[in-house]
Amino acid sequence: xxxxxxxxxxxxxxxxxxxxxxxxxxxxxxxxxxxxxxxxxxxxxxxxxxxxxxxxxxxxxxxxxxxxxxxxxxxxxxxxxxxxxxxxxxxxxxxxxxxxxxxxxxxxxxxxxxxxxxxxxxxxxxxxxxxxxxxx
Amino acid sequence: xxxxxxxxxxxxxxxxxxxxxxxxxxxxxxxxxxxxxxxxxxxxxxxxxxxxxxxxxxxxxxxxxxxxxxxxxxxxxxxxxxxxxxxxxxxxxxxxxxxxxxxxxxxxxxxxxxxxxxxxxxxxxxxxxxxxxxxxxxxxxxxxxxxxxxxxxxxxxxxxxxxxxxxxxxxxxxxxxxxxxxxxxxxxxxxxxxxxxxxxxxxxxxxxxxxxxxxxxxxxxxxxxxxxxxxxxxxxxxxxxxxxxxxxxxxxxxxxxxxxxxxxxxxxxxxxxxxxxxxxxxxxxx
Numbered sequence: 001x002x003x004x005x006x007x008x009x010x011x012x013x014x015x016x017x018x019x020x021x022x023x024x025x026x027x028x029x030x031x032x033x034x035x036x037x038x039x040x041x042x043x044x045x046x047x048x049x050x051x052x053x054x055x056x057x058x059x060x061x062x063x064x065x066x067x068x069x070x071x072x073x074x075x076x077x078x079x080x081x082x083x084x085x086x087x088x089x090x091x092x093x094x095x096x097x098x099x100x101x102x103x104x105x106x107x108x109x110x111x112x113x114x115x116x117x118x119x120x121x122x123x124x125x126x127x128x129x130x131x132x133x134x135x136x
Numbered sequence: 137x138x139x140x141x142x143x144x145x146x147x148x149x150x151x152x153x154x155x156x157x158x159x160x161x162x163x164x165x166x167x168x169x170x171x172x173x174x175x176x177x178x179x180x181x182x183x184x185x186x187x188x189x190x191x192x193x194x195x196x197x198x199x200x201x202x203x204x205x206x207x208x209x210x211x212x213x214x215x216x217x218x219x220x221x222x223x224x225x226x227x228x229x230x231x232x233x234x235x236x237x238x239x240x241x242x243x244x245x246x247x248x249x250x251x252x253x254x255x256x257x258x259x260x261x262x263x264x265x266x267x268x269x270x271x272x273x274x275x276x277x278x279x280x281x282x283x284x285x286x287x288x289x290x291x292x293x294x295x296x297x298x299x300x301x302x303x304x305x306x307x308x309x310x311x312x313x314x315x316x317x318x319x320x321x322x323x324x325x326x327x328x329x330x331x332x333x334x335x336x337x338x339x340x341x342x343x344x345x346x347x348x349x350x351x352x353x354x355x356x357x358x359x360x361x362x363x364x365x366x367x368x369x370x371x372x373x374x375x376x377x378x379x380x381x382x383x384x385x386x387x388x389x390x391x392x393x394x395x396x397x398x399x400x401x402x403x404x405x406x407x408x409x410x411x412x413x414x415x416x417x418x419x420x421x422x
Contacts, residue, residue: 010292013364019335020372024291032201039200042219077333086332086373087196087289094221100150100331100403108336115337119401123328123339130368 018129021080031083034071037061038084041091050095076107138236138313140321142183143383143391144176145351145410146269148192148324150261151403153225156268169407172397173269176411179395180270180278186317187233187280189240189306189386190263191379192324193288195220197260204290205252207302209244210259210283211237218258227264233280236313240282243309249302259283266324269409279320288325288376292363299378300359303385310386323383325376327398328369329405338371339406345398347377348410354390373405387414 014022021027028035037058040046050057058068070078071092079089086104093103105115108124118124130136152169155161161170197218199205212232217224244251263283271278284306287293294302303321310319327344330336350358359381366375384391395411 010363014291014367017335017367017372019333020330020367021333022291022367022372023289028201028290035196035201039196042197042221044219044223047221080332085196085289088201091196091221104331104336104404107333109334118337119339119404122341122400123406124330124335124337126338126340126343126369126371129335129338 016131016133018132023085027083027085029083031085033062034067034079034082034084035088037063037071038088038091041095047095074106076103080107138310138315138317138319140307140310140386140414141185141318142320142394143387143412143414144266144270144320144322145348145380145383145408145412146266146322146324147326147402147405147407147409148262148265149402149405149407150220150265153261153265153268156265156273157225157227166402169399169402172399172407172409175395176270176409177272179411183320184318185279185320187236187282187319188322189282189284189310189319190266190322190324191284191286191382192262192266193376193379194285195260195262196289198254198257199285201290204287205285206287206294207249208252208254208285209237209241210254210257210285211241212255212257215257215259215263215283217264218260220260224258225261225264227268228274228276230259230263230267230277230281230283233282235315236280236310236317236319237282239313240306240309243312244302244305247305247308249305254283254285257283262324266322270322284382286379286382288378293375293378295363296361296378296381297359299381300356300385303382303387306382307386307388321383321386323380325379326370326374327377327406327408328371328374330371331373331404333372335371337404339400340369340371340374341398341400341406343369344406344408347380348396348398348408351380351384351410351412352391352393358384384412387412389417390415
């Protein structure tokens with residue numbers, strides 16, 4: 001019932017959305033170990049080891065140097081660029097004691113207060129943020 | 137025979153679980169959200185479903201990147217709340233219904249929906265938050281629950297059309313289960329939200345409300361919405377709304393609205409909630 005599609009067009013369209021990294025297969029492959037590392041923090045004993053010495057814990061995972069640096073700096077946009085997915089990365093900020101709003105606001109370049117004010121006023125409008133190409 | 141008696145759609149924001157667990161439901165921030173669920177909590181006490189088939193997505197809790205099932209059905213006896221990084225929610229274990237779940241799993245596979253079968257897993261906020269929203273604080277959940285997990289994280293997720301068709305097949309499977317039990321179909325997730333990148337915080341109330349409108353009545357237009365539209369219009373995590381289409385598909389050709397609620401914001405997300413009942417084809421003109 002759904003019209004046939006060209007898989008290349010399907011994937012390419014995602015890159016036309018401003019300020020968004022869709023979790024494509026390419027990102028899933030690049031970020032495999034980054035996401036699996038984040039996932040490991042669901043276990044309390046791993047959280048303890050991570051908190052005791054982040055760098056040593058991280059060195060046990062086959063991450064790239066860039067990925068490790070982004071994790072240690074809690075640079076979530078960079079982690080997304082390097083294949084991280086927000087649901088996996090949430091294990092990192094949850095371990096840090098941050099809420100979704102606190103962590104997510106850091107990616108928007110806004111202070112938590114400004115971000116919360118925006119959300120309370122109805123959120124970010126999709127106007128102008130739907131398509132880079134069509135500027136709508 | 138078993139029958140699907142109602143459909144429920146709801147967001148499953150983790151913060152709602154926190155608010156509920158910490159008795160903050162009447163705080164100024166949360167009160168307008170929970171107020172929209174009061175009707176449903178009362179209605180559920182009277183409706184007394186035997187089973188809820190709960191469509192949700194796992195948020196990197198039971199499934200990691202090792203295995204990514206598109207559609208997975210829980211056939212186990214019971215499921216524990218997952219530890220998502222801050223300890224498990226203090227809510228009751230979820231009791232499954234293996235007889236019905238296995239019946240649905242077998243029926244779906246024979247109906248050419250190649251399901252993944254889960255016998256053991258923990259269930260995260262995607263599943264337990266809707267239970268708290270609909271049933272409140274309880275010693276035990278008042279019904280059996282069949283988890284139905286959908287991949288909406290790694291692309292591509294299933295199409296809206298495929299989700300709707302899966303719902304239709306679940307409807308057929310339930311109708312051929314020999315016990316006379318009442319089954320509700322819940323679709324969870326959404327509504328508009330984006331949790332990542334510079335566009336985080338996107339909300340599209342007009343689109344969300346058109347989507348809610350489209351669940352009511354005879355139209356099946358929603359099944360033809362493409363992934364790219366969800367992404368552009370409702371944010372990267374708005375794609376979760378395809379899970380509501382499994383609920384809608386299971387209700388059959390037409391629905392009647394019983395209750396509806398919409399509120400912005402909860403955390404980064406627009407809260408949407410709807411309760412529908414199927415209209416039997418013979419009485420659709422009534």
